[in-house]
Amino acid sequence: MTDVSLEPAPWPAASFAPLPASVPYYLNAHYWWAYVHPRAVQVFERQWLVNLILWGNYPRLSESALNELGDELPGTTLQVACVYGDLTERLCVRAAAGCGRVDVVDVLPIQLENLCSKLPPEAPVRLLRMNSADLDMPAGCYDRALVFFLLHEQPRHVRERTLAEVARVVKPGGTIVLVDYARPRWWNPLRYVWGPLLALLEPFALDLWRNELTAWLPAACRARLRKRSFFGGLYQQLVIENGRMG
Numbered sequence: 001m002t003d004v005s006l007e008p009a010p011w012p013a014a015s016f017a018p019l020p021a022s023v024p025y026y027l028n029a030h031y032w033w034a035y036v037h038p039r040a041v042q043v044f045e046r047q048w049l050v051n052l053i054l055w056g057n058y059p060r061l062s063e064s065a066l067n068e069l070g071d072e073l074p075g076t077t078l079q080v081a082c083v084y085g086d087l088t089e090r091l092c093v094r095a096a097a098g099c100g101r102v103d104v105v106d107v108l109p110i111q112l113e114n115l116c117s118k119l120p121p122e123a124p125v126r127l128l129r130m131n132s133a134d135l136d137m138p139a140g141c142y143d144r145a146l147v148f149f150l151l152h153e154q155p156r157h158v159r160e161r162t163l164a165e166v167a168r169v170v171k172p173g174g175t176i177v178l179v180d181y182a183r184p185r186w187w188n189p190l191r192y193v194w195g196p197l198l199a200l201l202e203p204f205a206l207d208l209w210r211n212e213l214t215a216w217l218p219a220a221c222r223a224r225l226r227k228r229s230f231f232g233g234l235y236q237q238l239v240i241e242n243g244r245m246g
């Protein structure tokens with residue numbers, strides 16, 4: 001196992017560690033158009049488009065997640081998977097304000113390269129090619145973690161592994177923020193419009209309509225959590241105080 005050094009910043013944003021990690025089958029099969037294909041980045045790396053896909057909720061959801069982590073982020077913060085738009089840049093500003101640093105892991109080099117190109121050289125960030133279901137990091141090495149709209153893209157067994165890995169690498173007592181889809185309330189028209197579209201384009205997403213996210217959380221994470229709903233229930237945010245594993 002590669003020992004991930006957690007020396008103080010700066011982590012150069014201009015490069016990322018090309019650790020070997022094969023591309024999970026579901027990304028090639030179902031998300032080639034969004035993340036894998038070289039044209040995907042050209043098409044989707046537009047904040048207005050991401051905001052449109054989220055029905056105008058990108059600023060609200062991202063701001064809420066960042067606020068849960070804190071205005072100033074000392075120590076170490078993990079972002080699991082790249083996100084189109086400026087989320088990571090804003091996370092890095094908060095880390096810099098707290099003299100902390102950020103690691104972003106993603107399994108696709110094209111996504112890490114794109115993120116690299118968006119970040120200022122002084123950002124205290126390290127970009128690592130890793131599978132979220134198999135993080136090559138020691139237990140308890142992060143103070144907090146953010147998982148923004150990743151879990152609905154993953155098949156159940158991968159989602160479970162991702163959550164177990166996040167809980168393992170965040171210190172006991174550390175904060176884990178999850179933001180993702182949820183089942184809209186019965187009166188929300190998007191329940192009837194967005195559901196079929198999600199079923200067509202994102203085959204694992206409706207799992208999050210049928211189950212609470214807690215269904216896939218390790219038991220140690222279920223004791224202390226807060227849930228907040230957005231936009232008639234279509235989106236959820238879970239803020240977890242990580243428990244002691246084992």
Ligand SMILES: C[S@@+](CC[C@H](N)C(=O)[O-])C[C@H]1O[C@@H](n2cnc3c(N)ncnc32)[C@H](O)[C@@H]1O
Binds near residue numbers: 035
């Ligand atoms: C966070 S999700 C979607 C975020 C959101 N829809 C957006 O606006 O970008 C997309 C990222 O997850 C990454 N990803 C998917 N499965 C992964 C895995 N098992 N390990 C690491 N990264 C993964 C993809 O490569 C992609 O960069």
